[in-house]
Amino acid sequence: MSIKRLLLVEDDRPLAELVGFHFDRAGWAVTRTGDGEEALILSEEIKPDLVVLDWMIEGISGIEVCRRLRRKENSANVPIIMLTARGEEEDRIRGLETGADDYMTKPFSPKELLARASAVLRRVRPAIAAGALSYAGIEMDLAAHRVRRDNAPLQLGPTEYRLLRHFLENPGRVFSRQQLLEAVWQHSEEIELRTVDVHVRRLRLALGEPDIIRTVRSAGYSLDAAH
Structure with a gap:
């Protein structure tokens, strides 16, 4: 099973440590913060598979963090x-x-949260939960x-693998070269945009025909079997 990434946004340190411990033991990679602004920055950096978000946190509220993540x-x-001490239906x-x-309303069982x-x-995201991705005859274990x-x-x-994984997680969606750099390469600020084109060509060669990576002029690339 692949490691899943959790962004835990909780400013109650003992509770955050307890929840983090249970997720870590279950094989998750856990990133913690108690600050709403930092949570938004971390969501861009680590691209979590799941966010566990407390309603009442430092800085901007959890409900506002949720709203901004959705935008x-x-x-x-x-x-x-969402985690909260608020239990009212409203x-x-x-x-x-x-x-x-x-x-989930506090107090809660970490095992139930898991x-x-x-x-x-x-x-x-059933494909990630299952530890496999597939699209148009391509299967990634x-x-x-x-x-x-x-x-x-x-x-x-390794780079072509990460690039293909990103495409398989988002089939049909168009990504600019800059977006692909940020998603696939570490230290993307040190890498030129044309590097993306080189690795897309290598990935196309490895995948063979028919070519299912669509080049969108002035926009980027997409995994699209219908083009």
Whole structure:
């Protein structure tokens, strides 16, 4: 099973440590913060598979963090579970209407939160929960780090693998070169945009025909079997 990334936004340190411990033990990579502004920055940097977000945090509120995450293209579809001491029905409805996928009232069991996280991930991002991605005959086993197309194994370099994974997680969506740099390359500010073109060409060669990577003039690239 591939490592899933959790962004935990909770300013109660003992609770954050307890929740982080349970997720870490379950194989998640956990990034913690108790500050709303920092949470928005971290969401861009680590691209979490799930956000667990407390309603009452330092800086901007959890409900506002949720709202802003939903407005951003890169985080619009990231599953969010809200934590709060508020148990009133109106508050639960407000949280869900703002964009949260699930809601837990304190105090809660960390084991139940883990179960809810797995359930949300299966519902919202089933491919990641299953540890595999597939599209148009391409199959990527995230645990074994193997790729096949029409049942034939493919040999990909590390960068081409990461690039293909990003495309497979977002089929049909157009990404600019800058967006691909930020998503696939570490220290992307040190790399030229034309590097993306080089690795897209290598990925196309490795995938073979038919070519399902669409070049969108003046925009970027998309994994699109229909073009």
